[in-house]
Amino acid sequence: MNSRIIEVLGREIATGTCGPGTRLTLDGLQERFAVSRTVVRDCMQILEAMNLVYSKRRIGIVVQDPVYWNVYDPRIIRWRLSGPGRKTQFRSLTELRIAVEPLAAAGAARKATPEQRESLVDLARQMRESAADSEAFLAADIAFHTLLLQASGNEMFTALSEVVAEVLSGRTRENLMPARPRPEALDGHEAVAAAVADRDSAGARARMAGLLVEVEEAILGQE
Incomplete structure (x- = not known):
């Protein structure tokens, strides 16, 4: 109740x-x-x-x-994404991701455990293999970004895991995702994972920044 x-x-x-x-x-x-x-x-x-x-x-x-408002509360994010201001909310959240996730990727390249590096590569592979299954793709996508934030070694970034998960879920829930993932998005996740696995901090940061530019362009294209 x-x-x-x-x-x-x-x-x-x-x-x-x-x-x-x-x-x-x-x-x-x-x-x-x-x-x-x-x-x-x-x-x-x-x-x-x-x-x-x-x-x-x-x-x-x-x-x-x-x-x-506590705008980082996942429930508030979900509610706002269901309203008339959803596109403005998506833009704000994407800008937050652009500010944070490239740094998180760089941190993960330096600090991730061998198991985390291997898991990121595996999750990127799962995303490509599940491209035709939106639920499986979303689960792998959320797991990828959650692990990346956790592997950064920065507890402030890790605390944003639920925020990023809600953004990814919201794009699917509000039908703002393409019917199939863009090839550039699949390539981008694999490139980030490879850079982290290779301990290439600068490369991981650049690859994640490029991936999020693609996300930003997709959001802008829907306005």
Whole structure:
């Protein structure tokens, strides 16, 4: 029950249906969802932890301005990608990836374990082999980028794993991916993996930057 209420209200706030400054009351939410006051309070605490709302004495619960939201929360990313501003959100997230992932690739080339290097090469191979199966391709794609961030040796980059996973899932979920992966994307992942395996830090950084330029161009082409 709690998850359903959080999903409904979170999506309404993140997509702008329930705009900044909107007042919510415990009584109103209790009546709307036919739940106890305790359940409503619990849900509001979760939304408040995301900075989507705040509580003010004698006023009630107020929807926050987006500038205060925890925009790295995967749930907020998912909700925003389902709304009318999805393309702007994709652009922002892609710019974040462009800033981070080339550095992560360079770090992985220096610091990855032998097992991680081997796994990256294997995941790039799996992506090519599963090009006709969107679910299998997405799973391999997420695993590739997650492992790359983890192998960078930078805990701040690793903490972005769920963000990147949600971006990749969102492009598929919102039908913003081509029917089949672009050959350039498959080649790019293999080139990144090969550079990491060869401990070529500069090459890994350049290959990942090039791969993300292709992603950015694909996003811009859909606007």
